[in-house]
Amino acid sequence: MLVVRNLRAGYGRIEALHGASLSVRRGEIVALVGANGAGKSTLLKAVAGLIVPWHGEILMEDRPIAGKKPPEIVAAGIGLVPEGRWLFPPMSVRDNLVLGAYLRLRRGDKEGVRQDLERVYELFPILAERKEQPAGSLSGGEQQMLAMARALMSRPKMLLLDEPSTGLAPLLVEKIFDIIVQLNAEGITFLLVEQNARAALTIASRGYVLETGRMVLQGRAQDLLDDQEVKRAYLGKDYREFAEGRA
Structure with a gap:
């Protein structure tokens, strides 16, 4: 459904993405995790048309959308829930x-x-x-619901979610993620950017790990949850408690 190939993008002379690639199939929840400053939001902004990529391809249902304006991206079926919500x-x-x-x-x-x-x-x-x-x-939490x-x-076919759990209490985070799962069951595809890797990977089917503008790991979400390097860098000791709490 969505294909990003060899994407380079940034701000001014600062390159934030160094040839990043990913794909999202129809009906999936795909998690994109990584530390602050890894380039996650930059990738979403490029897909949503908020910044123009320097190089690479972005395809939505096999149609090129890289460099198109946000209204054209929305018309193509992509909605963005930005970090910070951007409400009025x-x-x-x-x-x-x-x-x-x-x-x-x-x-x-x-x-x-x-x-x-x-x-x-x-x-x-x-x-x-x-x-x-x-x-x-x-x-x-109510503002996050309003942004979604x-x-x-x-009426998007795909939603791009940028850090939906930021600043929310754990119970509200769980509620937001329950809504994501419900919407996915109703047919909406998700690309979910989250610093809270354990929460994102618990509900995702597949995941990508972005470090300093480069994809360093990808695979089934459960495999990433079980990966020792991912645990060490992103999940912390209590990630299983979150996962078991949703079981």
Whole structure:
């Protein structure tokens, strides 16, 4: 579904990705893990059209999308939930959600947007309760749900999630990851960027490890969880407790 080949990208004269490659098949949850500064967010930004790659290919359903503008990427079926959420704090929850359907509204799909508003309210009941409140008044976990719901309003085939667990309490992290699993079961494909490697790999089918702009390891998620180097560098001693808690 998504193929990234030999991607080089960066900012100014600083190269953050040095020929990174990965693939995501339809229906998968693929985890991309690594330390801060490894280039994970840069890769997502390149896929989403927020930065222009210096070199390499990005294909969505065999169509090249590298260098295209964000609205074209959204129209191709890719939604981004960025790190930091990028909400519009003074605007209401409902208005933030409607903005996620901007391209659809331009095409006149008002009824479809109305139906999808109801769908995301069912998926995230707290947003229905808070729909008239300013987005900036929500808690961190509620804002993360709003960011995910806003991305869903574009009816994506694939969601790119950038550090969805950042700043959240463990119970909220588990709730967010449960929602990811539910959405995946409903047919949405995920590329999940996470510093919380144990959480990401526990729900993923496959994973990649990115270090200083280069892919250094890839494989089945369970194999990566069992890999001694991955355990040492990214998982910590208590990763099994998280995994067993989800079993």
